[in-house]
Every structure is written in C-alpha cells, then in structure tokens.
Amino acid sequence: MRADSGKVRLFSIGSIALVLLIVFRSIAIPVVVLLAIEISIWLNLAVPYVTGDTLNYIGYLVIEAVQLGAAVDYGIIYTREYLDQRRRHEPREATRLSIQHSAITILTSATILISAGFAVWRIASNGVISEIGLLVSRGALVSMLLMFLLLPWLFRVSDGLIRRTSIGLGFRDDARMNVRNTDAQTIGTPSDTQSDTPNDQPATHTTHPTKEITR
Numbered sequence: 001m002r003a004d005s006g007k008v009r010l011f012s013i014g015s016i017a018l019v020l021l022i023v024f025r026s027i028a029i030p031v032v033v034l035l036a037i038e039i040s041i042w043l044n045l046a047v048p049y050v051t052g053d054t055l056n057y058i059g060y061l062v063i064e065a066v067q068l069g070a071a072v073d074y075g076i077i078y079t080r081e082y083l084d085q086r087r088r089h090e091p092r093e094a095t096r097l098s099i100q101h102s103a104i105t106i107l108t109s110a111t112i113l114i115s116a117g118f119a120v121w122r123i124a125s126n127g128v129i130s131e132i133g134l135l136v137s138r139g140a141l142v143s144m145l146l147m148f149l150l151l152p153w154l155f156r157v158s159d160g161l162i163r164r165t166s167i168g169l170g171f172r173d174d175a176r177m178n179v180r181n182t183d184a185q186t187i188g189t190p191s192d193t194q195s196d197t198p199n200d201q202p203a204t205h206t207t208h209p210t211k212e213i214t215r
Helices: 002-024 028-051 057-086 091-123 127-157 159-164 174-188
Strands: none
Touching: 002 028, 002 057, 028 057, 028 127, 028 159, 057 091, 057 127, 091 127, 127 159
C-alpha cells in the first residue's frame, strides 16, 4: 500500500509539474510552486503525529489528492498575478502588489473549503468521514497561509533562477532601467562648460538730435 501511495504521489506531482511547465514555459516555477504545496501537505499530516492521534489510511489518501488540487489553484492564482506585476515592478513591490490583488480570490476559495470541511467534521457521525473533514479544513487553512507567507518569499529568492530558466516572461530589468534613467538625466543636464554670461547683449539705443524747423 505504501508503494502504491508513493506511485500515486509521484504521478500526481509529475502531472502537475508538466502542466505548469507548459503553461508558464518555465522550469523553476513548477518547482517553486510545488515546493510550497508539498510543505503545506506535510504540515497538515504532521499534526496528528505531533498530537499523538491516529490517522486513517483512507483519510491520508484523500487529503493527498484534495489538498494538492486546492493548493495548486491557490498557487496558480498567485503565480499569474506575480508574473504580471513583475513585468512592471521590482521583486519586492511585485510581491506586495501580487498579495494585495490575489488575496480576495484565494481567501474566498479557501474559506469555502475550510467551512465545508469543518461542517463535515462536526456533523458526520462516521469517524473516518469526520476525520477527512478535519483534514480537508485544516489543509485548506495551511495551504492558504503558505500561499501568502512562503510562496511569495520563494519567488523573491528565486527571481534570478526563474529569469534564467523561463521563456518570454519579460521581467523588468532593474539594472537596465537604472542605466537608462542615468543616461536620461545626463542628457537633460546642461553642460557646466557653458558660459554664465547671456548670449544676447543688451540693445543700445542711440538718440538722434531733433532738428528744429524754423519758419
């Protein structure tokens, strides 16, 4: 059974990585997104181990699929927003704007899944189903938090790697922009060698004596 679960996990991760690779045309982006997702799954499954509770094997398999699918949606929403903002801003500003613009969408989707899982946990009389509801609710919460905390940090520290392993992202080149701004300022600054004296000399007015006409 462990061998089967391992094969299923590898197939799921490989399929998602292939889709992300084709969609974003990047090698590093699937790695970054899936790393954050897998950490959220590990944290969710580590809670029963830390608290000493037992975990049903069916719940383990279900949460692997459900949380992986939900977290991938959150990751894609943030990734698309970050790539769009990164074309116009530096990494720090792009991260801030990406969280700001994608927060409502991710919060809405995660809140629905958290509420549904919590309701199943509290209402279901079957122990296995109740346990699955708790895992789904907690997994959605952990995934949502890591999409706002861990994934933005991973994108920032991997900015150079993403730039080198991707095609057609069009990231803003800060060094090139600074050079252009410096050149523009140099061209717009008047030369110090120019004379301080104005080129136009004041006009001299000559007065002509008025001839008196005598009758």
